[in-house]
Amino acid sequence: MGALMLQGTGSDVGKSVLVAGLCRAFANRGLTVRPFKPQNMSNNAAVTADGGEIGRAQATQAIAARVAPSVDMNPVLLKPQGDRSSQLVVRGQVRGTLAAARWREGREGLLVEVVESYRRLRADSDIVVVEGAGSPAEINLRGGDIANMGFARAAGVPVVLVGDIDRGGVIAALVGTRAVIDPADAAMIHGFLVNKFRGDPALFDDGYRAIEQRSGWRGYGVVPWLADAVRLPSEDAVILERPRGRYDGRITIACPITPRISNFDDLDPLRLEPGVALVMVPPGTPIPPADLIVLAGSKATIADLAFVRAQGWDIDITAHRRQGRPVLGLCGGYQMLGRRVADPDGIEGPAGAVDGLGLLDVETVLAGAKTLTRVTGTALGARFEGYEMHVGDTAGADTRRPIGRFDDGRGDGATSADGLVTGSYVHGLFGLAAQRAAWLARLGAAGSGPDHAASIDTALDAIAETLERHVDVAGLLTLSQTAA
Template sequence: MGALMFQGTGSDVGKSVLVAGICRALANRGLSVRPFKPQNMSNNAAVTADGGEIGRAQATQAIACRVPPDVDMNPVLLKPQGDRTSQLVVHGRVRGTLGSANWREGRRELMTAVLQSYRALAEQADIVVVEGAGSPAEINLRAGDIANMGFARAAQVPVVLIGDIDRGGVIASLVGTHAVIAPDDAAMIRGFVINKFRGDPALFADGMAAIVQRTGWAALGMLPWLPPARRLPSEDAVILERTHSAASDRIVIACPVTPRIANFDDLDPLRLEPAIDVVMVPPGEAIPDAAMIILAGSKTIIADMRFIRAQGWDVDILAHVRKRRPVLGLCGGYQMLGRQIADPDGVEGPAGEVAGLGLLDVETVLTGDKTLRQVRGVALGAAFSGYEIHLGRTTGCDADRPLGQLSGGGADGAMRADGLVAGSYIHGLLGEAAQRAAWLSRIGADATGPDHAADIDCALDEIAAAIEKHLDLDAMLAIARGAA
């Protein structure tokens, strides 16, 4: 058994993609591999077969390993629900909240759960590939750390540090990390990788040598910019900052970006369609003239519904419907389409209620019980598969006209009598090509893209091939097994 941890010089340096690619490359070599992230912070979650929550990136990494997602792969998940508080999920189950007042103390107590999960995975695998969070250079967060060096030291897992050359300053970020972290932490780092390189690698040979000279870490390779990474599910909200204007030659589907948007990777399958331009609309901009509007999920439904009104997006959405153009709400977006959302027990924050958009004749009451399950079914005459992950119960006349029927019995969602407005609790609804085609036919678009799951699998193999070509995977295996 062996293990290797990949940490980064900062957020969004490509840790999740690199770990997924290495998992697939090692699995392709015939090894039994498991992904592991001690602590993740994301509102994009996936559901395991036993009804637990883990970060979306770890679910993708499990796919890379060709094994089912497991709660032990991400034992601590923080889901931001306010500027200073996050819902705490431990071993797939909600365990309250963490805020600025109890953050340090609460985090220390989680190391036991982290090590328990890591050891369970280690017993199942030839190698565990571990992903850090943020950066070990954030030495102000070192005390009680469970995400980076705190875990690496506790579990005695060697580390490879990732630097992102695309953002610039990669020599300073790697050498600077060596300079500011404690010597015992620096000793855990056995090598480094340069990520997202564009151009001729020979031009950075002197840079690689300079990093080796100043840190003593082994140079394990330089990975080029990987276009297939765009086809993996989105997890990090950083991607939402990269909004764009609609392309004039494609059909626009618009999605407003609320402060606590969740599971926005539900829109990723639409990006497989060459005829479709998915426009994530940032705050401060009007929803553009679109063929369809999709309202994504939310971690704080009431607050995000109020935000929609404050932005004037409610006016845009109602005008869109008056033009006889369709709207689809997914999970929290479905709840927002109704007449009212009530939180009598303060599940999301202060108790209260808010008027919805009134486009569906339904009402939602938020409760403390969270629905977590994988599902299959049929909607619009086409099959779908996905998962539910939501609080609350939605009822009303339009819910008696469900959007989908679930395999094994039961129904999902709601549909307005004219079919123009619909809502669903199913994440991943648009993943299968036939289901996506049924929706796109409503806006006069042909669906030519593949099933999302098949495309993810293909992208993982392409990333793994690049890793085999450009990184010293044999040296990484030797480090993981304690032979280097």
């Protein structure tokens, strides 16, 4: 049938959620749908069935489309691992590390592979729903662009521009984008959506008409605030407006926010538990009294370990453990909890080794090929399913007390002799309700939520239903048919 691309007036205007909602809405109409994002930048990723990694949002969008995620859905993924460098993942596999300047010079060469991935999806579906990155209004980045208009023009995909009314200035953002971009780029935009509206949409009728008149584009709808989006996995940034105090009758789980924190969506199932207060601890803030401290994954374990010490969080974590309270490390966080982390090949930066926090009797060597695999198994007497996505091997006495076992018989992670400190390489560990309940039981609480996958699916249906009421979905399908 065709293809449709959503671009935004800026980052965080809700493109990912709208693409997911449209994927579900189109799938509900009986169409074969595929999501696609040419280029993503995120340290939250998912492992695909074909043995690669893609951005978390595209994996969620695949769920919305009721298809298995594939590497073609996000052919270029940048994973920041330093202030000026990122790991480059192409079609699911690591292709090296790029400095920011080299990326701007070399990205155009990836356009051929990006379009090839898109064409494969297009051949296998009725409609491809494409998500842009950032904004086409960032005209300083237009040269060599593969994420927005560079892709749209190369592939001949019509564009709908998304503006965020909640942040204010949506009229200027939409009309202003029209004013600053190249006329040939502007010709690819056929309409707009106003997103995140709170209140009566009729109050914006005059503004809506003003955008149509000043831009020359037609409006496809005003999308209300999608409260169900909170149940979708986190992707690009940690929302700092988490509960920061202890709540009577609630279990407090604290997670410090390191500069290269990754796959923090592992904690989403806990955040949605009504009996849990998940505290994301920002830099400059001590770790508060908590029932459990979690060290999440990291794209740069050694650098984030140094940051933990610079913040004094290592002292907070040690004091927490001395009080007889548990600590859990996930992936990079697990590596930090050991006695030593070595990087002999300079994978994360200069070659060398550093002392870990010393709370687990294990050592990690960052070497070898990246592990990318889906896993299932049992931990704490309950089933789990998830994926491994890490570089390095961890060994030591505490691995003789694995936190769980995979179905192939291998042990996962490690447990300290006193049982208070544990580490695991499994992302998505808390997804199944029974596994989550087993962890909460150790903290003296009861889990009450469903499997996280079921919660996501329910949220996607609710978002799709809202879009069907407030967006001209039929008009978007008609527009998609104009794709080359």
